[in-house]
Amino acid sequence: MRIGLAQLNSTVGDIDGNSSRILEMIGAARAQGTDIVLFPELAITGYPPEDLLLRPAFVREARRQLDAIAAQCTGITALVGFPELDRDLFNACAVCTGGTVGAVYRKRYLPNYGVFDEHRYFQSGRELITLRIGEALIGPTVCEDIWQPGPPATDLALAGANVIANISASPFHVGKGAEREHMLATRARDNACWVVFVNAVGGQDELVFDGHSLVLDEEGEIVARAPSFEETLLVVDIDSSGTVSQRLRETRRRGLVRERGGPPTATLVELAAAVEQQAPAHPEPAALLDELEEMRQALLLGLSDYVRKNGFSEVVLGISGGIDSALTAALAVEALGADRVVLVSMPSRYSSSETQSDAQQIAESLGTRFLELPIEPAVSVFGEILSEPFRDTEPGVAEENIQARVRGNLLMALSNKFGWLLLATGNKSEYSVGYATLYGDMAGGFALIKDVYKTDVFRLARHLNERAGREVIPVSTIERAPSAELRDDQRDDDSLPPYEQLDAVLEEYVELDRSREELLRDGFDEAVVERAITLTDRAEYKRRQAPPGVKLRPKAFGRDRRVPITNAWRS
Amino acid sequence: MRIGLAQLNSTVGDIDGNSSRILEMIGAARAQGTDIVLFPELAITGYPPEDLLLRPAFVREARRQLDAIAAQCTGITALVGFPELDRDLFNACAVCTGGTVGAVYRKRYLPNYGVFDEHRYFQSGRELITLRIGEALIGPTVCEDIWQPGPPATDLALAGANVIANISASPFHVGKGAEREHMLATRARDNACWVVFVNAVGGQDELVFDGHSLVLDEEGEIVARAPSFEETLLVVDIDSSGTVSQRLRETRRRGLVRERGGPPTATLVELAAAVEQQAPAHPEPAALLDELEEMRQALLLGLSDYVRKNGFSEVVLGISGGIDSALTAALAVEALGADRVVLVSMPSRYSSSETQSDAQQIAESLGTRFLELPIEPAVSVFGEILSEPFRDTEPGVAEENIQARVRGNLLMALSNKFGWLLLATGNKSEYSVGYATLYGDMAGGFALIKDVYKTDVFRLARHLNERAGREVIPVSTIERAPSAELRDDQRDDDSLPPYEQLDAVLEEYVELDRSREELLRDGFDEAVVERAITLTDRAEYKRRQAPPGVKLRPKAFGRDRRVPITNAWRS
Secondary structure, three states, rough: EEEEEEOOOOOOOHHHHHHHHHHHHHHHHHOOOOOOOEEEOOOOOOOOHHHHHHHHHHHHHHHHHHHHHHOOOOOEEEEEEEEEEEEEEEEEEEEOOEEEEEEEEEEEOOOOOOOOHHHHOOOOOOEEEEEEEOOOEEEEOOOOOOOOOOHHHHHHHHHHEEEEEEEEEEEEEOOHHHHHHHHHHHHHHHHOOEEEEEEEEEEOOOOEEEOOOEEEEOOOEEEEEEEEEOOOOEEEEOOOOHHHHHHHHHHHHHHHHHOOOOOEEEEEEEOOOOOOOOOOOOOOOOOOOOOOHHHHHHHHHHHHHHHHHHOOOOOOEOOOOOOHHHHHHHHHHHOOOOOHHHEOOOOOOOOOHHHHHHHHHHHHHHHOOOEEEEHHHHHHHHHHOOOOOOOOOOOHHHHHHHHHHHHHHHHHHHHHHOEEEEEEEEEEHHHHHHOOOOOOOOOOOOOOOOOOOOEEEEEEEEHHHHHHHHOOEEEEEHOOOOOOOOOOOOOOOHHOHHHHHHHHHHHHHHOOOOOOHHHHHHHHHHHHHHHHHHOOOOOOOOHHHOOOOOOOOOOOEEOEEEOOOOOOOOO | OOOOOEOOOOOOOOOOHHHHHHHHHHHHEEEEEEEEEEEEOOOOOOOOOOHHHHHHHHHHHHHHHHHHHHOOOOOOOOEEEEEEEEEEEEEEEEEEEOOEEEEEEEOOOOOOOOOOHHHHHOOOOOOOOEEOOOOOOEEEEOOOOOOOOOOOOOHHOOOOOOEEEEEEEEEEEHHHHHHHHHHHHHHHHHHHOOEEEEOOOEEEEOEEEEEEOOEEEEOOOEEEEEEEEEEEEEEEEEEOOOHHHHHHHHHHHHHHHHHHOOOOOOEEEEEEOOOOOOOOEEEEEEOOOOOHHHHHHHHHHHHHHHHHHHOOEEEEEEEOHHHHHHHHHHHHHHHHHHHHHEEEEEOOOOOHHHHHHHHHHHHHHHEEEEOOOHHHHHHHHHHHHHOOOOOOOOOOHHHHHHHHHHHHHHHHHHHHHOOOEEEEEEOOOHHHHHOOOOOOOOOOOOOOOOOOHHHHHHHHHHHHHHHHHOOOOOOOHHOOOOOOOOOOOOOOOHHHHHHHHHHHHHHHHHHHHHHHHHHOOOOOHHHHHHHHHHOOOHHHHHOOOOOOOOOOOOOOOOOOOOOOOOOOOOO
């Protein structure tokens, strides 16, 4: 059997555009003699469509376009994810075959944790279907279904399936690809079935889908792997007729059926095989990416898709000569091209000559437009306007924030005037402890590196330089002690623990929900724990008003971590 | 039987404080000879605790404090909402009696729509319990359970219960109180049972719980009603021994049990009656509020609780002489007192003498502190700094926004310097269509009236004046054509449809998810529909960065309406 894995980059809400792209890929698959081509979960609407699913007109239109796609499915079968309205709403997989929707499988397990809200929209399906093409008996499943060690995978195997197909929109975090391969290999071996996993690709607000679609044989070996972070159609021949695995399946099946008192039932759909077979299709599996490459590529795709899908053409950001804005600028140039990135230096009396020269050097090294807008006159005027109410007070955070907000105002003015998307440049360590100015350096439409801890900012900066074989980001920028430069001789470690220690605590507290007591028991430094947790709790109101950015970690701020602002819990 | 309805104002996360308050109210109930006192859903943790529920230490501490409360429950029974960890997590109602937790009921129906995410945290319970005190057989339920026309209410009645108790944290929107009374009356009549409904009260971020606890007899008549929007302990005698209703219940019961093949099972717990009975307790039901009073009181409680629970003492806001800031200021003074409100006028060259004089008059009429900070010098400096990049462009939205953001910067500087909470003053019509400046007039920690449509802003302003019997808000402010005053002779209706027409479309599109096509079919003006929907879709990125504010409507922006930013759906 020849199978196509259509690793599609849908746009949420663009039912028209997604459907056209699906038809194009069906055509390309047909031209390669593919029997059956699989599209990701909710491929027609994009994932996650969130509350668009509550609009009847939206769901109706998805169905209309699905039927139009099915009408084109002759000589080939396509599995297409769509929201199915049948009194209740289901997260469904349509079997488009013979010019019609021949059957529908409804997702059984609806994730409602982390970034997922599927119980908000969907009801669970209960039925199984299997699809026969020659020797192959394919059991379709949707995303979360395959993460379950039991049914529906085991039930499909018991019902005779030798191929478990899974259409997914499985969001990325660092390490997720390896985790998924491990899980799918277990599923294949446990059920003595081939596993065909097709994942969505692309950026959607905070989420990036990494693609990384896979075919595994009955022994859990990777037979094919699509590249991560790019749209692709992967065509693979699979042979599920092996007698050894058949016998193995049969033995297991008899044992399990005996235990359970009867085989599960599944509706069987007979599919036509493609008429024309060409040269064998056994593409070399794409290489696995290491952690820094995963992060880099996720950031590039997340940004370029946010820009493209929201109709922007250029981005602007403030460049301070510090490492966060340097990294953001370098990534933006790589994602969009130098001619679509504008860097703005906004020096104040506290900006050192070193950072100013680094800022300029970064713009030169990246080849971008560069504006210099000194903010001193504006800062002085604010001082004058506020001189009466601020009389007899000591300069402090209020005065520091005025500078950051003058910069925010200038960048937003450029954004409003020229339609440039403003990128905020804060990292996850800062966003955790609130070491960032709301409406100042937090201003922007997209906060690209908001889920990158500061220690990883350094690693990524060095990685970019290594890949480029030159100082894309000046070594002086990487090696200088971090400073917000909002007062004389300021350094981040005046206010915060050293980043290595801070990030280690944040990993435990933010990503793993561990308590103060547990961290102390594990030997973390008490002062660091106390400071990190207190500041993180206190900054929730700021994060609530932060721009979206690319989720890279198991628990990103935003839809992933839902903590009340009004919250008296201290532990 | 004497029953206590403890309409508690918990603070989310303050397990210690909530538990102390619960013990105080148990003491007060005992002093009045109460047999059983009911506390709201998750009274110990506050509702909704959101992802705090994912922290094991938090759930453990809630249990520890529950046990300490139960130890004090002698001579009285208390039903207390808490998160129960027993492998899975349940939204549970503890029966604290005889010095211990004698039984636990686990919520069966977990809402996962609108503002609710309960499937994220909880598993459903399956068991029923009933509690006998003398003639009364009480069946406890939790919040959503009672909204179901079938079980658990019907099953409790079939199992012999004559009182259905419901502990809730049911968030307010305009009209919800009447809706709840209607539903509870139906439930009482259908099951020929008394219904005792205890609701939480208080503000929590975007939500306000309105209290409005109730006792209804078996015929659905309101016997007792607690006041809305305030913490209270309501003590009521109920007599569930009426022979007519007993006979009615028995007849229905036999019929239903016949149909279903057997009565449902419930675990019976015998409770001691309070020893000492005093004078009969039949308090007069609190009066119902009309729509404007509901809105006013919800706004007052939402604001005062946000301020108190987050440890602020004063608030600051910009006062323009327009109606939105005037209403916000008047509500803030009513919620907090004039000495805790600071009003800041920030005139520009576009501020008319009329609005400036109104701004001053409002501060005088309310008796607040008043600062005047003219922004012209700052706006000019921004013009100079940007003169080069803005060369050869026409003045437009970018220049208008600079002014709004200069004001935002000044207000935030005051907030940072003095620890005043900044109130944003935008209304729902503006937030819908994005007629507001991000980081400008949208800046703030709390956007009090963000869920009030502009047409309701006018109604509320007149209502406040009527209640006060004087011009708290000047009539000139109410009657002047709305303007952002960001350019010469600007009026809102230069950019927007008239508010009556706009709000009518927004009610359909935002609250009811109706499509462009449906609105046109219903005869709405095409140009208005087109403009309202296009602008609303385009402003999602702004709303995502807006401060929280009080939910007043069936669908508020925020956790209630989850629409993607990247969204190509146009209908």
